[in-house]
């Protein structure tokens with residue numbers, strides 16, 4: 003009898019705890035990631051993360067949801083909490099937008115699944131709205147649509163200036179932001195699972211290297227995006243190339259002094275842009291140069307953009323793409339692990355020094371199993387590449403601990 007009562011009490015106690023835990027989880031309002039000065043914040047405290055790219059999630063989800071679930075659950079197990087992916091696939095087959103304003107519902111439901119499943123794994127999404135490059139349609143597909151509609155188009159760079167093309171782009175922005183998720187029933191613009199929008203993956207412009215054309219486009223599209231959705235953060239999608247507003251920095255920091263038609267400073271000065279991004283591929287950008295030269299470049303790339311983000315722009319910085327290709331000369335898994343560790347150490351120490359202005363990094367790219375057809379040399383298959391996964395996990399834990407420490411000192 004007595005032992006029955008103790009047993010019952012234990013059982014009820016455990017049940018009460020379970021219910022409490024459940025209530026706490028259910029009661030906690032999902033919070034949007036916001037910005038306070040040069041920091042990303044959530045619930046008033048600095049938001050730090052370790053994250054990854056997986057551009058293909060929507061496409062794969064429209065065909066094979068299990069692969070998306072596996073990728074997201076492996077990522078969550080490695081402590082990754084932010085994922086950057088494409089909310090576009092223009093023209094082509096299969097596509098999200100097959101022609102201007104015409105959408106493939108099955109593909110859109112793939113994106114619904116990605117958002118819902120990310121939420122279930124406590125992963126936040128950065129959703130990019132168009133590509134600079136031809137993969138998945140991009141700028142080139144948009145101007146082709148306008149050409150087909152009788153517009154006089156000179157080059158793909160008319161994307162930034164042709165009124166009809168700009169309207170097509172705005173229509174797409176509106177379509178995605180106001181989409182009501184068929185699984186969660188929440189409109190994308192109201193869903194805190196989405197960390198931010200990205201105007202374009204890696205904007206570039208050949209007809210105007212100064213950066214002014216792209217900055218004018220950023221101004222117009224950033225204002226438009228925020229007019230539909232003022233809850234979410236917004237970023238451009240830049241690699242970080244300097245333009246005409248900082249001639250000294252073009253020479254000092256752009257790889258080989260190249261200009262690619264963007265101006266890191268003037269575009270990121272636009273009011274509606276909340277945080278800055280850089281990408282870095284020194285193996286490709288500095289071909290034929292020594293490992294030492296690449297490391298020096300990377301150090302300066304970090305340091306100059308971080309200085310500019312915090313001191314000139316007063317906005318947080320995210321390292322939105324970096325990776326190590328298996329095709330790089332001298333590649334080994336150890337070389338990749340060392341490279342990741344190096345990048346992670348810089349992110350961590352800058353995040354620590356600044357109390358959170360360097361918010362985190364996104365490795366290109368992470369995959370679950372059975373994704374061979376998406377291998378691009380940069381893939382990290384979390385369940386198979388155990389040493390790299392350990393390096394990633396270590397950084398996730400470090401950033402989470404730092405976030406905790408910084409929010410502790412915040413109250």
Ligand SMILES: *[C@@H]1O[C@H](CO)[C@@H](O)[C@H](O)[C@H]1NC(C)=O
Nearest residue numbers: 114115116118119120122185
């Ligand atoms: C996420 O979890 C909810 C509640 O458990 C479930 O209804 C939903 O189907 C899940 N989402 C996905 C994409 O599996």
Ligand SMILES: *[C@@H]1O[C@H](CO)[C@@H](O)[C@H](O)[C@H]1NC(C)=O
Nearest residue numbers: 301302303304305306307309
């Ligand atoms: C960034 O700022 C620090 C501190 O002011 C300075 O020491 C460093 O040289 C700057 N880095 C670059 C690349 O400008």
